[in-house]
Amino acid sequence: MALERLFRRRRAQGEARDIPELWVKCPKCDAQIYKKDLESNLHVCPKCEHHLRLSADRRIEMLADAGSFEQITGLKPTDPLGFVDTEPYPRRLERYQKEAGRPDAIVGGRCTIGGVESVLLVMDYAFAGGSMGSVVGEEITRGIELAARENRAVVIVSVSGGARMQEAALSLMQMAKTTLALDRLWAKKLPYVSILTDPTTGGVTASFAAIADVILAEPGALIGFAGPRVIKQTIRQDLPEGFQRSEFLLKHGMVDQVVDRRRLKETVARILKLLHPRTVNHAG
Amino acid sequence: MPLEFEKPIEELEAKIAELEGFAASSGVDLSGELQVLRERLAQLKAETFDNLSRWERVQLARAPGRPTTLDVIGGIMTEFVELYGDRTYGEDPAVVGGLARFEGTSVVVVGHQKGRDTKENIRRNFAMPHPEGYRKAMRMMDLADRFGRPFIAFIDTPGAYPGVSAEERGQAWVIAQSIQRMARLRVPAIAIILGEGGSGGALAIGVGNRVLILENAWYSVISPESCAAILWRDAKEAAKAAEALRLSAPDLLSLGIVDRIIPEPSGGAHRDPTATLANIKQALQATLAELADLSPEQLFEDRYRRFRGLGRYQI
Numbered sequence: 130m131a132l133e134r135l136f137r138r139r140r141a142q143g144e145a146r147d148i149p150e151l152w153v154k155c156p157k158c159d160a161q162i163y164k165k166d167l168e169s170n171l172h173v174c175p176k177c178e179h180h181l182r183l184s185a186d187r188r189i190e191m192l193a194d195a196g197s198f199e200q201i202t203g204l205k206p207t208d209p210l211g212f213v214d215t216e217p218y219p220r221r222l223e224r225y226q227k228e229a230g231r232p233d234a235i236v237g238g239r240c241t242i243g244g245v246e247s248v249l250l251v252m253d254y255a256f257a258g259g260s261m262g263s264v265v266g267e268e269i270t271r272g273i274e275l276a277a278r279e280n281r282a283v284v285i286v287s288v289s290g291g292a293r294m295q296e297a298a299l300s301l302m303q304m305a306k307t308t309l310a311l312d313r314l315w316a317k318k319l320p321y322v323s324i325l326t327d328p329t330t331g332g333v334t335a336s337f338a339a340i341a342d343v344i345l346a347e348p349g350a351l352i353g354f355a356g357p358r359v360i361k362q363t364i365r366q367d368l369p370e371g372f373q374r375s376e377f378l379l380k381h382g383m384v385d386q387v388v389d390r391r392r393l394k395e396t397v398a399r400i401l402k403l404l405h406p407r408t409v410n411h412a413g
Numbered sequence: 414m415p416l417e418f419e420k421p422i423e424e425l426e427a428k429i430a431e432l433e434g435f436a437a438s439s440g441v442d443l444s445g446e447l448q449v450l451r452e453r454l455a456q457l458k459a460e461t462f463d464n465l466s467r468w469e470r471v472q473l474a475r476a477p478g479r480p481t482t483l484d485v486i487g488g489i490m491t492e493f494v495e496l497y498g499d500r501t502y503g504e505d506p507a508v509v510g511g512l513a514r515f516e517g518t519s520v521v522v523v524g525h526q527k528g529r530d531t532k533e534n535i536r537r538n539f540a541m542p543h544p545e546g547y548r549k550a551m552r553m554m555d556l557a558d559r560f561g562r563p564f565i566a567f568i569d570t571p572g573a574y575p576g577v578s579a580e581e582r583g584q585a586w587v588i589a590q591s592i593q594r595m596a597r598l599r600v601p602a603i604a605i606i607l608g609e610g611g612s613g614g615a616l617a618i619g620v621g622n623r624v625l626i627l628e629n630a631w632y633s634v635i636s637p638e639s640c641a642a643i644l645w646r647d648a649k650e651a652a653k654a655a656e657a658l659r660l661s662a663p664d665l666l667s668l669g670i671v672d673r674i675i676p677e678p679s680g681g682a683h684r685d686p687t688a689t690l691a692n693i694k695q696a697l698q699a700t701l702a703e704l705a706d707l708s709p710e711q712l713f714e715d716r717y718r719r720f721r722g723l724g725r726y727q728i
Contacts (some may be wrong), residue, residue, distance in 0.1 A: 204726045204727065204728060205726065205727040205728075206726060206727070207725050207726060207727055209668070209725035210657070210658075210659045212657050212658075213657060214644035214645060214653075214654075214657060215644065215645065263724035263725050263726045264724075264726045266724055267724050267726055270721070292612075292613075292634045292635075293634075294634060294635055294640055294643070294644060294658070296634075296725075297633045297634050297635075297657075297658040297659055297660065298632055298633050298634060298658075298659070298660065298664075298665060298668065298670045299668060299670070299723065299724055299725060300634045301612060301613070301616055301632075301633065301634040302616075302670060302720065302723035302724065303723075303724060304589075304592060304613060304616055305592055305596070305616060305619075305620055305720045305723075306720050306721060306723060306724065308589060308592045308593050308596065309592075309593075309596045309620075309716075309717055309720050309721065310721075311593070312593070312596065312597065312717075331613075332612070332613055332634065334585035334589075335584070335585040335586075335588040335589050335592075335613040335617075336588075336589050336592065336613075337589070338585075338589075339583075339585050339586045339588075339589040339590075340586075340589045340590060340593055353580050353584075353585060354573065354575070354579070354580060354584040354585035354588070354613070355573075355575030355576075355579075355580065355584070359575045359639075360575050360576060360577060360580065363574075363575050363576055364576055364577060368577065369577065372577065372580070373580060381581050381582070381583065382583075383583050383586055
């Protein structure tokens with residue numbers, strides 16, 4: 130499912146590139162937005178407040194305190210199954226790596242967030258639709274274990290079409306591995322904030338993303354277990370308006386808050402300060 | 414109804430039965446002809462069943478007559494007390510669970526439940542659980558922990574139900590919670606994949622100290638049909654997808670995803686359910702014995718280590 134969405138997405142971006150480079154069209158309200166305005170507004174449409182996709186690097190800039198980020202990720206994927214569909218997995222990997230400029234769909238590191246020592250892990254949709262294979266699972270697990278060792282909080286920004294098909298059952302096992310790792314954090318009473326962004330579905334939602342101390346979602350993000358197309362095929366009916374969007378999940382009690390991206394950093398920082406054991410008696 | 418690749422075998426078996434009947438009623442000596450046919454049958458069976466493709470195995474894993482969770486519980490355990498409901502929302506017939514006795518030991522069991530006919534399959538939603546089913550499973554895990562009983566999970570689902578009602582009630586959330594709850598068990602936990610191990614819906618009750626799989630069962634991140642629909646843009650390429658996914662028991666054993674393969678009778682579990690149950694019983698007994706000496710904390714750590722090591726990457 131991740132791949133398909135990636136293709137659809139790329140087509141959409143291709144269209145956007147046809148208009149002059151300085152301007153970007155909001156996919157929600159069709160407004161022409163001056164690119165610099167969009168960037169300075171964290172890719173939130175100034176007209177309709179639609180949250181456009183934000184790159185993993187910009188997410189780190191946005192959440193980590195300035196100059197505090199020190200990268201810990203860098204594992205490279207392999208082709209454990211010799212997976213070939215319409216093209217071999219290694220060829221796909223090469224292309225994704227070129228497109229995303231990193232070895233796999235995740236980047237993370239030590240940093241402070243509002244002064245709280247943290248490990249920040251950010252998934253990257255530009256790499257295979259943020260799909261989770263062995264590398265994503267291992268980096269998340271290592272990040273969580275590192276946080277547990279060094280008494281750091283954990284913040285994970287999820288964006289993912291789900292588990293990566295080309296690593297099949299090994300991808301599935303990453304759901305268990307990452308979920309189990311969180312127990313190391315719980316044992317030391319260290320806070321974990323999960324941030325769900327558009328889209329977060331499948332094996333990522335059904336593992337580490339859904340069992341945080343606090344779950345925040347960006348407005349309008351698609352979040353769920355099964356993708357809407359699969360559900361539509363199953364029930365053979367149109368889906369209700371707003372189904373599987375952040376606000377729907379808030380209404381059904383699945384997320385703690387829907388937070389505007391421009392207030393995300395201060396919200397995360399406040400939660401971490403309130404929960405982190407080392408900041409118990411500090412003023413906020 | 415026979416599977417496609419079973420048809421020549423069934424035809425030959427019917428022919429032999431017919432000849433045997435004729436020989437018996439007419440008194441004509443056909444032992445020579447029968448001998449030849451029986452040899453050909455044995456050869457045909459060997460050719461077919463010793464070289465099953467992954468896609469053929471998937472079909473065996475779904476074959477009507479294959480033992481379901483309740484068949485296994487009924488066949489190898491005694492004193493089964495089925496427990497219903499999730500104490501929150503409802504009762505999900507796609508998941509069954511309860512208390513039972515296995516070889517003298519009292520255990521807690523849970524499993525996905527397929528129907529044994531169309532009517533039952535509809536009632537049980539083809540073993541595709543809603544969140545209620547997983548909450549029921551977690552309730553069974555609580556019971557196992559509180560009373561220090563081994564926890565045994567039988568996996569046989571095409572996947573967790575992908576529907577509006579399931580999403581509204583937090584399908585992803587309960588799957589994550591169930592994975593976490595099972596990981597935290599301080600008792601021996603054994604998962605046995607009986608037929609279909611469909612993705613997160615299977616894994617939710619698959620976090621065992623040991624994971625066993627029947628010889629022709631499959632376990633993967635997606636069904637071959639769905640995988641084919643996405644990657645080949647054609648669900649009819651499921652056979653290719655099944656190969657690519659490496660979803661068979663021997664594949665999974667070599668990847669460390671399962672720990673032991675439970676042999677099936679030639680031609681699959683549905684051809685001889687009694688023999689299959691005996692094999693499951695033997696494997697379960699041996700596996701419980703392996704875990705018998707571990708303390709509650711050792712069991713927890715053993716499970717952590719088992720799953721911590723899964724994945725392939727380069728540094």
